[in-house]
Amino acid sequence: MSKFKKKKSGELPPVSTAAMPDIVFMLLFFFMTVTTFKKDDYKVRQNLAFADQVQTLNKDDKVIYIYAGKPSQRYQDDFGTQAKIQLNDKFADVSEIKDYWFNEINNNPKLGQQYQNVAITALKVDGETNMGLISDIKQELREINALKINYTTKKGEFSKNYKK
Template sequence: MSKFKKKKSGELPPVSTAALPDIVFMLLFFFMTVTTFKKDDYKVAQDFPYADQVQKLDKNDPIIYIYAGKPHERYQKEVGAQAKIQLNDKFANVDEIKDYWFNTLNNDVGQEFRYVAITALKVDGETNMGLVADIKQQLREINALKINYTTRKGEASQNYK
């Protein structure tokens, strides 16, 4: 006469889900730390000229980017094939540079960095210098005199094809 009887049913015990939230949060934190976000969607060509005296900017420097170049093929029906200026993710006119520069300075960089902020011009190698001169003139008018040209490292003679 036994006091304990074994159940002889064929059921499996339920799967424990107690560790599931821990696993989900661990994966969430992993992907949050590993993922990088693309800052801008380039709508203009980005074939930079070569230069032999190149310096890298420090990632801690306050940088304001201005893109210029021939629009990609998918945008040429809208804006034409002439070189354009891109500010953030939209095409812009030369006279919009001042407002963009101050808005970026106030929102992203900080007003205290006004005199040390670097304006990085990412200009396609095929862009005419008239557009670049217009951009520089607008920057001169707001006293944004620290300008950096983005290039590729190589011999300057590679620019002549």
């Protein structure tokens, strides 16, 4: 007779969960570092016009964005189909551009009073927006001496802008 008997219960040994918190925190850290957040929710259409002489802005440039165009489909019931101005995440009137521009200059850590003369105002305008609204926006920017204006476009032949 043997002193040692082998247990034959057939059970699997329990899974070790000692490394589980390390794995969870590693995945959490990974997703926190690689995730980018969308700055604005576009409430206006963004079918940008085409241009063949395009220049990209540097990441170091101090840019303030103004969106203009017809409200997107989900906002047309509330705001109609006329072209509107979007500042950050809300529709605005032309008269609100000055306050918005100064707030962006003063509240943005990348900007500040020292960058007021070099800040670029980028207009992201839908291709079907009437020039009257764009002229009003530019007039408001002239009054506050924000003369560096950039029109955001798609690269391509400008002849694609004309409807046949």
